[in-house]
Amino acid sequence: MSPTARSNGAAKAAAKSRAKPKLAIFGAASCGGCDVAIVNIHEHILEVAAAFDIVLWPTIMDGKYADIEAMADGEITVTLVNGSMRTDETVHLARLLRRKSKFMVAFGSCASEGCIPGLANLSSRKEIIDTAFSTVSTDNPDGIRPIWEYQAPEGVLHLPEFEPMLRTLDQVVDVDYTIPGCPPESKQIWAALQAVVAALNGTGPLPPKGSILGAGESTVCDECARKRDVKKIDRFVRIQQVAQFDPEICLLEQGLPCNGPATRDGCGALCPAVGAPCIGCYGAAEGVVDYGARLISAYASIVEATKPEEIDRVLDGIVDPAGQFYRFSLAGSLLRSSRAAWNSDGEK
Amino acid sequence: MSAQAPVAPALAQGAASAATFEPVIIGFTCNWCSYRAADLAGTARTKYPPNVRLIRLMCSGRLDPTFVLKAYAEGADAVLVTGCHPGECHYIEQNYKALRRFQLLQRTIEALGIEPARLQLVWASAAEGVRLASEIARVTEEVRALGPLNWPAGNIVDIDSVNLDAAWEATGGDAGGPPAMPDGVDPEHEAEVAQ
Numbered sequence: 001m002s003p004t005a006r007s008n009g010a011a012k013a014a015a016k017s018r019a020k021p022k023l024a025i026f027g028a029a030s031c032g033g034c035d036v037a038i039v040n041i042h043e044h045i046l047e048v049a050a051a052f053d054i055v056l057w058p059t060i061m062d063g064k065y066a067d068i069e070a071m072a073d074g075e076i077t078v079t080l081v082n083g084s085m086r087t088d089e090t091v092h093l094a095r096l097l098r099r100k101s102k103f104m105v106a107f108g109s110c111a112s113e114g115c116i117p118g119l120a121n122l123s124s125r126k127e128i129i130d131t132a133f134s135t136v137s138t139d140n141p142d143g144i145r146p147i148w149e150y151q152a153p154e155g156v157l158h159l160p161e162f163e164p165m166l167r168t169l170d171q172v173v174d175v176d177y178t179i180p181g182c183p184p185e186s187k188q189i190w191a192a193l194q195a196v197v198a199a200l201n202g203t204g205p206l207p208p209k210g211s212i213l214g215a216g217e218s219t220v221c222d223e224c225a226r227k228r229d230v231k232k233i234d235r236f237v238r239i240q241q242v243a244q245f246d247p248e249i250c251l252l253e254q255g256l257p258c259n260g261p262a263t264r265d266g267c268g269a270l271c272p273a274v275g276a277p278c279i280g281c282y283g284a285a286e287g288v289v290d291y292g293a294r295l296i297s298a299y300a301s302i303v304e305a306t307k308p309e310e311i312d313r314v315l316d317g318i319v320d321p322a323g324q325f326y327r328f329s330l331a332g333s334l335l336r337s338s339r340a341a342w343n344s345d346g347e348k
Numbered sequence: 349m350s351a352q353a354p355v356a357p358a359l360a361q362g363a364a365s366a367a368t369f370e371p372v373i374i375g376f377t378c379n380w381c382s383y384r385a386a387d388l389a390g391t392a393r394t395k396y397p398p399n400v401r402l403i404r405l406m407c408s409g410r411l412d413p414t415f416v417l418k419a420y421a422e423g424a425d426a427v428l429v430t431g432c433h434p435g436e437c438h439y440i441e442q443n444y445k446a447l448r449r450f451q452l453l454q455r456t457i458e459a460l461g462i463e464p465a466r467l468q469l470v471w472a473s474a475a476e477g478v479r480l481a482s483e484i485a486r487v488t489e490e491v492r493a494l495g496p497l498n499w500p501a502g503n504i505v506d507i508d509s510v511n512l513d514a515a516w517e518a519t520g521g522d523a524g525g526p527p528a529m530p531d532g533v534d535p536e537h538e539a540e541v542a543q
Contacts, residue, residue: 122460293413296456300448306434306441311451321452322459334417336501339461 021077021200023052024068025107027059028090029117029166030083034108035059037183038080040189051197051261052077056097061250065093068100076100078196080107080179084117084251084331085167089160098173105213109182111169113283113291114331116182118166121330121337122322124344125164164344168332177207179214182281183327185267188214215266217286220278224269226250231302236317239277251277252302255317257324262294280328290334292325371425371491373402375484376415378408380438381474388477396481397488400428406459407431409442413453416467420457421501426491430480433471443471463471465490466497 027035039045039060048054056063068076081099085091098104109115121126132138133145148161169175170297179192192214198204207213221228226249237255245254251272252258258277262271264285271278284291299318305311318324326333336342377383383404389396405411408431418426429450437443447469454464468487472480 190402192378290414292456293417296413296452297449300452301445303448305442305448308447311448315448315452315455318452318455320459321456325456334398334421334501335460335499336421338459339499342500 007063020051020053022055022075023048024056024063024076024079024097024101025060025091026056026079027084027085028081028111029086029109030108032059033183033268034051036080037108037181037186038189039248040186041193042186044190044193048193051200063096065096068096068224071098071100074102076102077200078103078105080105081111081169082107082183083168084110084114085163085172086117086120087160088211091163091167091232093170094169094172103176104169104173104277106169106175108184109281109283109328110182112175112178112180112330112332114166114168115281118168118331119323119327121166121341123263123338124340126344127340129162165337165341166331169241171331171336175208178210178212180212180264180281180283181215181267184214194256203298206279212264212286215264215282218265218284219251220260220263220265220269220282223265223267224250224272224278229253232304233302234304235314238317238319245275251275255292257299257318257328259295259324261298262288262291283329283332291329292322292333295325300318369496371399371488371490371494371496372423373400373428373484373488373491374415374424375402375428375430376408376411376495377402377404378431378438378443378526379406380482381432381436382408382472384469384474385430385476385480387470388474389481390477392477394478394481396484399485399488399491407439407442408446409439411446411449413449416453416457420462420466420497420499423497423499425494425497426468426487426498428484428487429467429469430472431469433473436473462497462499463494465494482527494505 025035025038035057041048054061054063055071056065066233076097079097081094081097081104083090084270085094106112108205109116114121117158123131129146134143135142146159146162148159148160150157170178181188184192195204195207195213199206216223227248229255231250233253233255235255236257239256242254242256245251245256250258252260256277258272260272260279262285263278263280264282269278280291280295284294288294303311303314305314322330322338330337367522377386383402386396388394408429411429416429419427419468426502429446431443432438434443434447450467450469454467457467458464468490470480470483470487
């Protein structure tokens with residue numbers, strides 16, 4: 001090697017060490033709320049831009065998938081993926097980003113447990129598409145249905161294919177960290193990003209793989225200021241059935257199905273503070289394998305009834321058990337979906 | 349949690365054929381009554397179907413609903429919960445919790461498309477070996493009549509290996525497959541909408 005080449009190499013290495021770590025923020029099947037929550041860290045976003053070279057963030061800035069494809073494996077330091085895996089395109093991009101990234105973060109409820117879009121797993125693919133394209137109220141005189149391939153004069157066009165089931169990010173690729181929430185609270189996002197920056201600068205510990213960032217290790221009940229006394233209820237009510245709930249006492253004790261007992265803390269118990277029940281957007285609390293199962297267990301424990309027919313009368317107050325227990329976590333649950341959705345995979 | 353690694357082997361692999369279908373039933377028993385009832389059935393040489401795999405808990409109130417869902421996800425065709433008769437719980441009232449969890453779980457699995465009969469509750473005291481055996485036989489026949497559950501969650505390594513074209517046809521909606529031709533109108537769907 002000539003001296004010039006050596007010095008060139010050294011210069012390049014020096015430049016590389018000075019180069020900012022790369023950050024990608026990708027939205028799969030998502031509503032955009034996660035992106036809003038990130039921007040909602042206000043002026044700190046400038047610190048994020050100062051600390052990272054943002055290579056991809058489709059909602060905010062221009063970035064080309066081709067540039068990502070051209071990168072070396074592991075070249076992106078951190079990728080935050082929000083949204084769930086709904087089409088083969090999102091799956092493809094999640095895999096691509098996984099290859100190119102050192103750390104893959106499931107950002108928000110969709111990526112980590114399926115969230116509201118995951119409730120589509122209660123229906124088969126045909127039922128979903130029928131609902132969108134072929135109901136009485138749908139204005140679709142030509143009976144157009146989605147197609148994934150189209151023979152244009154110039155060649156075959158491919159459209160993202162709607163997969164039989166919605167999947168979470170960790171059901172598709174290896175995930176290093178999870179930031180829960182729908183969307184994650186902005187202060188938690190900032191705390192998590194600071195932790196990442198500190199770890200990259202060597203001034204803080206790198207969280208162990210699989211860590212939940214930006215959230216607590218307990219339940220929403222622990223953060224909730226409402227008074228808990230004797231948990232015994234003889235009826236479940238819906239929020240619209242009661243004019244005024246007691247502002248001090250636990251909502252669950254007042255018969256309002258509140259998901260606090262199974263939900264991870266970190267949000268600050270915002271909903272119960274204003275009289276709305278926790279709906280579980282921060283996902284399963286530490287150590288909970290199946291969110292719905294934990295909640296079923298909790299609710300069943302506090303119902304004050306011992307005869308099957310009495311119990312049934314109380315349980316009739318929970319009008320939609322699957323929606324109540326798996327509003328955010330169906331796709332990431334043990335069963336993942338209803339039987340109808342599994343059957344739409346064509347194998348069974 | 350990664351679904352890329354196989355989660356667990358199916359318990360009832362190859363149980364597809366109806367004629368030879370032997371249901372796999374996970375049975376949870378209480379240390380103080382139903383487990384002893386099963387034991388008594390054994391000592392008395394009372395036969396019950398080997399389809400049930402009994403797991404002893406200290407109390408039916410120990411039954412975490414997670415156990416039930418995990419059993420389905422990993423290949424069980426049904427789950428049988430057993431415990432002390434109401435009012436006779438060794439821990440005073442925990443079997444009432446089991447009863448309420450059972451009723452709430454049954455509603456939940458029904459919403460997910462699992463027949464409620466795939467979750468059954470039987471009370472059996474330590475003296476009721478014969479009755480427990482006959483109940484196990486009854487549940488086994490009921491589940492046999494329902495057929496295999498075959499919940500794929502525990503078996504699936506990567507559902508990308510699924511043939512999507514076949515999947516589409518299996519939905520029954522689009523004979524001829526997804527790639528409907530140039531104008532984007534599939535005649536079958538027109539007919540469907542016309543109805």
